[in-house]
Amino acid sequence: MRGTKYKVLALLKQSKAIVSGEALAKELHVSRTAVWKAIRDLDKMGYQIDHLANGYRFISSNVLEAEEIAFSSLLSENILIEKSIDSTMNVAKLAAMNHQATPALFLTETQSGGRGRYGRPFFSPEGQIYMTLLLEPNQTFAELPQYTLLTAVAVALAIDEATGKSCSIKWVNDLFLDGKKVCGILSEAMSDFETGQISHVTIGIGLNFSIKPEAFPQELQTIATSLFPESSPTITRNELIQNIWRNFFELLDGLPDTAYLDYYRNKSFVIGKVVNFTQRGVNYTGKALRITDAGELVVQTTAGEMTLSSGEVSLSTIDGKQLK
Numbered sequence: 203m204r205g206t207k208y209k210v211l212a213l214l215k216q217s218k219a220i221v222s223g224e225a226l227a228k229e230l231h232v233s234r235t236a237v238w239k240a241i242r243d244l245d246k247m248g249y250q251i252d253h254l255a256n257g258y259r260f261i262s263s264n265v266l267e268a269e270e271i272a273f274s275s276l277l278s279e280n281i282l283i284e285k286s287i288d289s290t291m292n293v294a295k296l297a298a299m300n301h302q303a304t305p306a307l308f309l310t311e312t313q314s315g316g317r318g319r320y321g322r323p324f325f326s327p328e329g330q331i332y333m334t335l336l337l338e339p340n341q342t343f344a345e346l347p348q349y350t351l352l353t354a355v356a357v358a359l360a361i362d363e364a365t366g367k368s369c370s371i372k373w374v375n376d377l378f379l380d381g382k383k384v385c386g387i388l389s390e391a392m393s394d395f396e397t398g399q400i401s402h403v404t405i406g407i408g409l410n411f412s413i414k415p416e417a418f419p420q421e422l423q424t425i426a427t428s429l430f431p432e433s434s435p436t437i438t439r440n441e442l443i444q445n446i447w448r449n450f451f452e453l454l455d456g457l458p459d460t461a462y463l464d465y466y467r468n469k470s471f472v473i474g475k476v477v478n479f480t481q482r483g484v485n486y487t488g489k490a491l492r493i494t495d496a497g498e499l500v501v502q503t504t505a506g507e508m509t510l511s512s513g514e515v516s517l518s519t520i521d522g523k524q525l526k
Contacts, residue, residue, distance in 0.1 A: 206232055207240035211249065214260035222257035262438055264329065266309055270440035275451040280306040288314050290334035291388065291406045297336060298392060298402040304338040307447070327417065330428070331409040331439055335447065340399050343391065347457055348497045350375050350389045350512060353405050355462045356449035357385055358469055363445065364437045365429055370471040372520070373490075373499050374512040378471065382427035385409040407446070411439055460495065467493050475520045477501060479510065 209230050214221060226237045241258060244251060250261035272278035280303055287293055290308045297306060312328045326332060339346060354371050361369045361377065361384070369379045377385040385407065392402040410428035412435050418426055429435070429442075453462050467473065472490045479486055479501070488503030499510045 206230065206236055207243045210237060210240040211244055211260075214251065214258060217260070220252075220254055220257040220259045225257070264435070264439055266311070266443075267440055270438070271307070271444050271447075273444060273448060276305055276307055276447055280304070282306065282308050284308075284310045286310060286312050286314065290332055291390070291404055294334040294336040294404045294406075295392065295402075298338075298404075302336060304336050304402075306336040307333060307443075308336070309333040309443070326408070327413060330411045330413065331407065331443060333443065334404050334406040335450075337403045337405070338401065339403055340401060342398065343393075343400055346391070346400055346403070347454060349403055349405055350387055351466050351497045352453050352462060353387050353389065353407065353450055355465050355469075356446050356453060357387070357407065357409070358465075359449045360442055360445040361385070361429060364442055369469070371466060371469040373470060373472045373493065373517065374497065379427055379429065382425055384427050384429060409442075411435065411442070463493070463495060463497075466497075472499065472517070472520060477517050477520050479517050481508070481510065 210226055213226060213229060223234050223237045223241075227234045230237070241251060241253075248263060248265045250263040252259040252261060266283050268278040268281035268283060271281055282293075282297075284293070287310045290310055290313060293310075294306070294308045297308070310332050313326050313332050337349075351374070354375060354377065357377055358369050358371060361367075361379065365379070367379060369377050369384065371377055372383075375387040375389075376383055377387075388406040390404050390406075391400045392404070393399065394401040410426065412430040413428040415423055415427070415431055456462075470493060473492065475490055477488060477490050486501070486503050486505070486508065488501040488508065491500045491502050491507070493499055494509065497512065501508050501510060
């Protein structure tokens with residue numbers, strides 16, 4: 203039966219017109235009852251299918267599909283989708299140890315152990331975007347591209363195109379829309395002890411796709427949002443995911459061109475603001491001056507200019523507004 207429902211789905215996708223149950227049964231050499239059961243199973247899986255008097259018609263759906271995400275730089279056989287896992291980052295790291303072909307993308311509908319920087323847990327309802335890209339750069343740490351910044355730019359470009367709005371970036375790895383967090387990015391490296399090379403890099407993205415404001419936990423309602431909090435999405439998750447990674451690989455292929463850094467700086471809502479941060483257990487307050495070519499944040503404090511790298515600090519407030 204599993205084979206039949208996917209064959210039915212493929213035929214419906216291929217046709218722009220209404221397809222009768224009889225035509226589907228004839229094409230697949232199965233009974234009308236088998237077609238009806240296949241359609242019912244597809245409905246349960248979340249596919250949008252019009253049930254009409256003269257047949258069925260496929261409507262663009264929000265079900266994650268490798269074939270709909272894949273493109274030349276990211277092959278469908280290297281896109282792995284699960285219903286529920288603990289964390290796409292953990293699954294990607296395990297896959298790296300098992301010699302998974304790269305680049306590879308791991309996605310899930312929901313995760314029980316999702317985490318951000320410093321191991322912070324985060325809200326992970328179904329129907330959003332939780333994914334990790336696995337790369338195999340085999341470079342030294344100094345040779346690595348600035349993956350977090352590249353990814354932030356790739357996501358920002360995709361969000362702006364999808365929503366018609368202009369998102370902003372909180373240095374170094376969070377994206378905001380309408381003043382609230384909509385996406386977080388986490389990049390981590392795995393090293394080869396013998397060679398000293400970075401063998402693998404994992405880039406995790408948690409993006410709120412469509413969540414009504416009241417569906418967030420009370421403590422998040424004033425600081426978090428989604429791309430489509432009130433209206434129906436104008437793009438599918440598959441399309442958005444593909445756009446993100448298309449942007450990413452185009453930027454990566456364009457290196458050493460650093461035009462993406464200017465875009466990142468223009469998107470930053472930190473520059474020129476008063477920020478509070480903690481570094482090595484000491485609290486500081488200062489004005490964010492600029493972002494360097496290395497992606498570091500330069501802050502003017504009473505102790506002088508301080509240059510912050512992404513791994514050292516966590517910004518706590520900007521212009522007095524608490525950040526999470």
